[in-house]
Amino acid sequence: MSTDPGGLTFLDRPNSYIGRSVPRPNARRLLEGRGVYVDDVAMARLGHVAFLRSPHAHARILSLETGAARAMPGVIAVVTGRELAEVCTPWIGVLGHFKGLRSAPQHALAVDRVTWVGEPFCAVVARSRAEAEDALALIAVEFEPLPAVVDMETALDPGTPAIHPDLGDNLAFERVLDVGDVDAAFRDAACVVEETFRFGRHTGVCLEPRAIMADWAAADGMLTVHHSFQAPHMMQDILAKHLSLPEGAVRVICRDVGGSFGIKVHIYPDEMATCALALMLKRPVKFVADRLESFQSDIHARDHRVTARMAFSAEGDILAVDMDDLTGIGPYSVYPRTSAVEANQVVNLTGGPYRHRHYRARARVVLQNKAPTCQYRAVGHPIATMVAEGLVDLGAARLGLDPFAVRERNVIRDDAYPCAGVSGIKLETLSHQAALAKLKAMMDYEALRAEQAALRERGIHRGIGLAAFIEITNPSAAFYGVGGARISSQDGCTIRLDPQGGIVAAVSVTEQGQGTEAIIAQIVATATGVPIEKVRVISGDTQATPYGGGTWASRGAGIGGEAAWQAGKALRENVVAVAGAILQADPASLDVRGGAVVDAATGTERMPLAELGRIVYFRPDTLPPGVQPEFVATRHYVPKDYPFAFTNGVQASYVEVDPETGFVRLLKHWCVEDCGTVLNPLLVDEQIRGGIVQGIGGALFEHCLYDADGQLLNGSMADYLVPMAGEMPDIAVAHVVSPTASSEIGAKGAGEAGTAGAPAAVVNAINDALRPFGARVARQPVTPEVVLEALGLI
């Protein structure tokens, strides 16, 4: 943790904003409806693109007749996959560090063959979206349906045709990990429990759908892209590569972004096509996904089947875990992050909180003719946590032990760090014991158990579920860069002091509604000594910010925040150096507080920053000889000593199950987590709560339903059930603080903790309630039907 000359940490620097629930600077603007999302950006000569999407899960395109569409009113162009491929090169979603990962070249608009329902293969650009859709209806397509690979369980069968014949079969990736002597551990165990867990395919539903507007200004040689996206520099790099433009000819701007959750960090065919169309037509072209398109073409996630077993000693020690994960990822591994990551995370994370030394895991990633899956909030975490925590509860019940006590017994001790988890992950400092203790007190565990028992006597069936978890945050280049992805893991911040003493901070991390800009403003204000009201933050513009990765994988605060802290400190040093020269004082005796240069020892004001700014910018002739003020400072940061900053936490859920209807009522939810330094308690708590709600969505409601032919059956908000406020419980959040020593601010990520643990907590609570019936569920979402089936009532 950073220490000032005066012995102060940054937390207790005078006028520190760290650890305070400072309101988000953009909240008022957004609430007043003054946000600027892609669809709000006005542009002359704008063309609207609509895409013809495959109605088949797998089919050859025999013919495509576009003449009638081209003649429709308002139509600017009709472009087929073959025509677009002349401008936009295809990509393959593989990376070097996932050994053996295979995929096939994917075009922005499918050429000759479509591989999932919703894959775009032809585009119409018109004066309005409605006119483009009118024209779409007149495109005549002749398909030859091909066998569709829908069920991941049979995707690897010898009789199942390979979606991409060149690959030979549908296995995209396989990873096997075998640590210790698993067979011996199971052989000698007093108790072995086994379960097959099924995780429904679901997706992240953003309030603002995917949207992109690209404008090719031939005279400037500049493609300007307004994009609802998390990683503008990555998009710049990929557009330059696949549209054969120099990097400097592409500018990506992400102004307000209405939610992302990992959905908006991938390369989408329709978005690449939109940019290619702007190049081809030499005019701005806009694509805004409608809700049906979103369900059909946004990345999906989960869709895993995990068979796993856990070995226990008679006293309740976890001895070993053995698991087999199968996941279906659609017809292509998604570019550029690949679709192998979720399964890989499941292998890395399962059982991560615990001390067992024997672990075997196999993950197989198979291709299928459904929408592609890729990284969505808490990638792999909810699966890994459910598998381990479900088995822990099964083992506790089998051994007649309290599930809380079994967790207390098995977690890695708080004084054992640094150490490595059983899968080989490096853990700097975690706090499972402290978190469990805090949770136990917070939920009054014993009293809740007593209430549960008393109500059971009256025929009211409530359950308590627990879920301990670890979370990957602050990724270094180990996540993607080492595999060859041009995704920056370092981020930067440039800070400028203006004449009136205000600050402009440009950061490469981005804002999608989670409050990144608020965090950066707090840190910059604290570091520079300028009141937060005078700090303006710029993000989401490849031409105006330092180069960096953007916001994903819970890295905005921990990595972007540290860059801002270092830049702010550097600017403050520059300021006091110049002030010292003017005031004929030792710069080390000066500080900046409340927007003024002060005497560090007494706090006495020596000079307001506005006066310093006046001199530096307008009367530099009066500065002492040899003094050259540099009131701009830039710093970059990337974690170097650990590939990831792991965090930990534990959640609990209290539910009531109606054993006649199978309905589950969520009564209360608790989360204790440790994200290191809590920069803004309000934002962290809301991240946790939002994450829990999305986790509950996967546990109880959300499911992309496909039929046997690969047709998506519920592509609307009426049929795809997102979690809504009315069904959500009160969520209590508390923290344990174990700062990372990798950075001075000590912040780790908090974006995925909620989603990581919520499904396991809820499902375990349901099973706790069902235990007197001898019933249990292991398939998400846990619908009333799933509960009724478990109870044998239908």
Add this chain to the structure above:
Amino acid sequence: MKAPDFAYARPASLDEALALLAAHGGDAVPLAGGQSLITTLNMRLAAPALLVDLNAIPGLAGISEADGVVRIGAMTRHRDVGTDPLVRERLPLLAAALPHIAHPAIRNRGTIGGSVALADPATEWPACCLAGEATIVVRGPQAERRIAAENFFLGLYTTALEPGEIVTAVEFPVPGPDAVWGFEELSRRHGDYALAGLAATARRGAGGLTGVRLAFFGLADRPVLARAAAAAIEAGDVKGAQGALSGELDPPEDPALRPATRLHLARVILGRVAGRMLDKPAQDGVPHAV
């Protein structure tokens, strides 16, 4: 998606609206609250050439009582139906159903006439009409027709409405002093379409329930009066009534729910509704949530 082009008319009288519908035949559709029709247009599931907006026609909305009948104008919004003092006093079943209808924004725009005319089998008002022995009043180019609810709902989105006819009102007989009612609906989230729903009415006397009407929704291609189950309830045999449902309901195939599950849920809510109608000395209070 964006709606295809359509023409729009906003007639100021019912006669004018009927004339427009007559002139344009199947190319024209009436627009009431728009909560289903506009979605259908935006999804390009329908492409009518002309929308005939009923919202400017005077006299189509409002609630009144005369001669033992409560008349609800077709353009009365869901919210206004369920919160109207007359409805809450005379037709508490409707007030109980209101909180289950979608969400406030939809209740504020959607109309009872639109709901009845659409005949979505998973919605509340058609079942309430069946349970409450309502009469659907319609106007066509020739004359007014009055159709008993039992003869009105014919199938999936199919009613006895003839082309060119408009629903103008729904009339409910005022229940007698011995009337009891029950309402239960199960949906995944509050406001979702029913997995299983039941609107029930009966008269309660010393010997139990008589005149039992059990209108299930979400359990077939239309709201269904379960007559055999009602007879069993009148005989005091709730279990028998639950058993009879398999012969009376025809739960739809649904990607998210098996028919057997819906049937099970129908039995559960029948048990709960029947239990309340049989046992409780007084009816539940009318809910206040709107």
